[in-house]
Amino acid sequence: MEPIIITAKGCNKDDYTHHGNMFLTGNGAMGVRGTLCEYRSEYMPAVNLCGIYDRVGDGWREPINAPNGLFAELSADGRKLSLPDSEYSEHKVSLNIRDGIYERETDFITDSGCVCFSEERIVSLADPNLILQCLTVRSDHAAEICAHTEIDGNVWDIHGPHLENFVCGEKDNICYVSAVTHEKSIPINVRETSEYDFPAEERRAVSDKSSFRDISFTAKPGESYKIYRKISVTAGKEHDLSSLGSYENEKAKHIAKWHGIWDVSYIEIDGDEAAERALNYSLYQLNCIAPRHSRSASIAARGLSGQVYKGAVFWDTEMFMLDYFLYTEPQVARTLVKYRIDTLGGALRKAASYGLDGAFYAWESQEGGYDACSDYNVTDVFTKRPMRTFFRDKQVHISSAVVYALDKYVEITGDTSVLNEGGYDVLTECAKFYRSLLLKKCGGDKYEIRDVIGPDEYHERVNNNAYTNAMARFVFRAAAKYTGSQEYKALADEIYMPKINNDGVIEQFDGYFDLEDCCIDEVRSRLLDPKEYWGGAYGVAAHTQVIKQADVVAMLSMLPDEFSDDVKKANLKYYEPRTEHGSSLSACMYSLLSCAVGDPEFAYPLFMKSAEADLRPGGKEWAGLVYIGGTHPAAEGGAWKVAIFGFAGLEIKNSEIICSPRLPKAWKSMRFKINYRGDIYDIQINGGDWSVTKL
Ligand code: IFM
Numbered sequence: 001m002e003p004i005i006i007t008a009k010g011c012n013k014d015d016y017t018h019h020g021n022m023f024l025t026g027n028g029a030m031g032v033r034g035t036l037c038e039y040r041s042e043y044m045p046a047v048n049l050c051g052i053y054d055r056v057g058d059g060w061r062e063p064i065n066a067p068n069g070l071f072a073e074l075s076a077d078g079r080k081l082s083l084p085d086s087e088y089s090e091h092k093v094s095l096n097i098r099d100g101i102y103e104r105e106t107d108f109i110t111d112s113g114c115v116c117f118s119e120e121r122i123v124s125l126a127d128p129n130l131i132l133q134c135l136t137v138r139s140d141h142a143a144e145i146c147a148h149t150e151i152d153g154n155v156w157d158i159h160g161p162h163l164e165n166f167v168c169g170e171k172d173n174i175c176y177v178s179a180v181t182h183e184k185s186i187p188i189n190v191r192e193t194s195e196y197d198f199p200a201e202e203r204r205a206v207s208d209k210s211s212f213r214d215i216s217f218t219a220k221p222g223e224s225y226k227i228y229r230k231i232s233v234t235a236g237k238e239h240d241l242s243s244l245g246s247y248e249n250e251k252a253k254h255i256a257k258w259h260g261i262w263d264v265s266y267i268e269i270d271g272d273e274a275a276e277r278a279l280n281y282s283l284y285q286l287n288c289i290a291p292r293h294s295r296s297a298s299i300a301a302r303g304l305s306g307q308v309y310k311g312a313v314f315w316d317t318e319m320f321m322l323d324y325f326l327y328t329e330p331q332v333a334r335t336l337v338k339y340r341i342d343t344l345g346g347a348l349r350k351a352a353s354y355g356l357d358g359a360f361y362a363w364e365s366q367e368g369g370y371d372a373c374s375d376y377n378v379t380d381v382f383t384k385r386p387m388r389t390f391f392r393d394k395q396v397h398i399s400s401a402v403v404y405a406l407d408k409y410v411e412i413t414g415d416t417s418v419l420n421e422g423g424y425d426v427l428t429e430c431a432k433f434y435r436s437l438l439l440k441k442c443g444g445d446k447y448e449i450r451d452v453i454g455p456d457e458y459h460e461r462v463n464n465n466a467y468t469n470a471m472a473r474f475v476f477r478a479a480a481k482y483t484g485s486q487e488y489k490a491l492a493d494e495i496y497m498p499k500i501n502n503d504g505v506i507e508q509f510d511g512y513f514d515l516e517d518c519c520i521d522e523v524r525s526r527l528l529d530p531k532e533y534w535g536g537a538y539g540v541a542a543h544t545q546v547i548k549q550a551d552v553v554a555m556l557s558m559l560p561d562e563f564s565d566d567v568k569k570a571n572l573k574y575y576e577p578r579t580e581h582g583s584s585l586s587a588c589m590y591s592l593l594s595c596a597v598g599d600p601e602f603a604y605p606l607f608m609k610s611a612e613a614d615l616r617p618g619g620k621e622w623a624g625l626v627y628i629g630g631t632h633p634a635a636e637g638g639a640w641k642v643a644i645f646g647f648a649g650l651e652i653k654n655s656e657i658i659c660s661p662r663l664p665k666a667w668k669s670m671r672f673k674i675n676y677r678g679d680i681y682d683i684q685i686n687g688g689d690w691s692v693t694k695l
Helices: 015-021 245-265 271-289 316-328 332-343 342-354 398-413 417-437 464-484 486-494 520-525 551-557 565-578 585-594 600-611 632-649
Strands: 004-009 030-032 047-054 062-068 068-076 079-081 088-095 100-108 111-123 132-138 144-153 163-171 174-181 187-195 201-206 211-221 224-235 268-270 651-653 656-658 669-676 679-687 691-692
Touching: 004 015, 004 342, 047 187, 047 224, 062 068, 062 187, 062 224, 068 100, 068 111, 068 132, 068 224, 079 100, 088 174, 111 144, 111 245, 132 211, 132 245, 144 174, 144 187, 144 224, 144 417, 163 201, 163 211, 174 211, 174 417, 187 211, 201 398, 201 565, 211 224, 211 316, 224 245, 245 271, 245 669, 268 271, 271 316, 271 486, 271 600, 271 632, 316 332, 316 632, 316 669, 332 342, 332 398, 332 417, 342 417, 398 417, 398 464, 417 464, 417 486, 464 486, 551 565, 551 585, 551 651, 565 585, 585 600, 600 632, 632 669
Parallel strands: none
Antiparallel strands: 004 088, 030 047, 047 062, 068 079, 068 144, 088 100, 100 111, 111 132, 132 224, 144 211, 163 174, 174 187, 187 224, 201 211, 268 669, 651 656, 669 679, 679 691
16 A cells, blocks of 8 residues: 555644644544644644543533643744744644554744744554654854754543643653543543753653653754654553663554554555545544444444533444444454443443333443433523533434344354343344334324434424334344344334335425425525524524434435335435435435445545544534534444445345445545454445455
């Protein structure tokens, strides 16, 4: 694989949100936002930790950002050289996704000439607690340089501050900042060592929340001065930095891990470099957040890019991201599935709290399955008051996502051990949950599911959402398949499914067709404020057929064998113009369905929208007054699904690998690998032909 480099040139001070996401580095245990190393909390730098949450007062519970050990800032001849304010002639940030390395290079202009400052940043894939950073200074004239490096405890928080009882110090060339979380007193430790081989004066000192060193030296013209930093971040036990190899050694181990991942993951597309780049970049993002450090952990909706969406796990993981891991690194898929098995307790408690049976999984799952979803998830732009939303109470389809993933995991990997490790309990408890939602009208012959929210969140508290009913039926069938239960088999047949109208369209929920049928632009034109929330009781979309994201189409894409091509076509045609794609989860579902009905050209721009979700600025950043920016791993997982199941048409039928290629016009050929039942297969698609070779 050739290196793929993602680059941005020049510095605009408003780029920090987008660049923080686009240049993210991570190893599943932590994610480091791709902000510049001299940026303080107002520019949202973050070393975001997986699965460590905290709550302060009535604020939302959210994941911890550790003290930022990567802080570094230069001065030359007593003047600060720091973006975005200092003058520069060139500035470039790049990400080498093949090797998992972030680089920044800035030529600062000073009164005496040019000082070039560069940073290499690595979040080690070989050591979940380790960050490597190499700072290089080169001046074209003799200059008195001071490199100020720091573990900065004044972190960016949305609902913080989460860290307290700071202990900052330095000993034996190690700087450290330790603190504990507010709610559970979890110790967070950041330690740092620096090495360099040029004469310098070093001053180490601490402030109340940080520990820093000033490394001062005289730079000779044209010479490079390198400072190698190793930074450890742990929640709990401290990391023994002295046990590590040299910087270069640790870097080599990290690169080798990335190459190992790409050996199976890399997707070649001949004829469309932009698509090849965006798709593999999507896989880079997914790999930065894969929880390889654990046997039971999951991925938050915004990955490890910060505290948005409370760092919580949504259905995004099971329905959008799981497949990529299932077919490339099944051990990660198992870890994701195991997370849901191990958080069953939280799901049982949630169901009981609503007077329901079985397992009602958290809409926004934190540790132990705790549902972090607030009753007031959106702030009204006009009144500035929190708005009652019903995501937590009514998105009952979440439990079906857990069963869907478990079933897929077992089907694709053949690993049934998860069933005995709690998988059977998940299946039966989820089936019990849906059973307790069933209602039959007097004299009626079918069970209905009322008062829910489907994937389209703009229409709350609807009856018989097609997606929800179909997924509940799926759960009953799965429970019957794995446990032999005749009761669940019967219930699956007795669930009401919304009728298909004369045009072949499935009504999204009871009464949907009676809503005002107007176009998206019309609905948008009714907004009184661009940040206004479209859903909820009074939202501009709520009384119209305009929907936020794939709903019926998600059902048709996720359950492709249950519906005919004609139905798929009719619904794609009907719902696409009515979909705002206000969620990054939406485009890939439409794209997948377009492929299924043989229209890859219609699918293509929607595929690119998903694959470029974090490469392009301007994604949706507000829901009412709540900031919702960050990375979009579900879109990235969705892009993989479109490429593999959509364009290549991969299916496993009776344990056989089959492709039905429908490549976009520009794609001459496509080549990728999959891991199926422990073996690696090389799959090549050339136009309409395909071949599969076991390696
Ligand atoms: O899970 C999604 C949901 O479907 C739409 N709102 C954002 C959530 C997190 O990505």
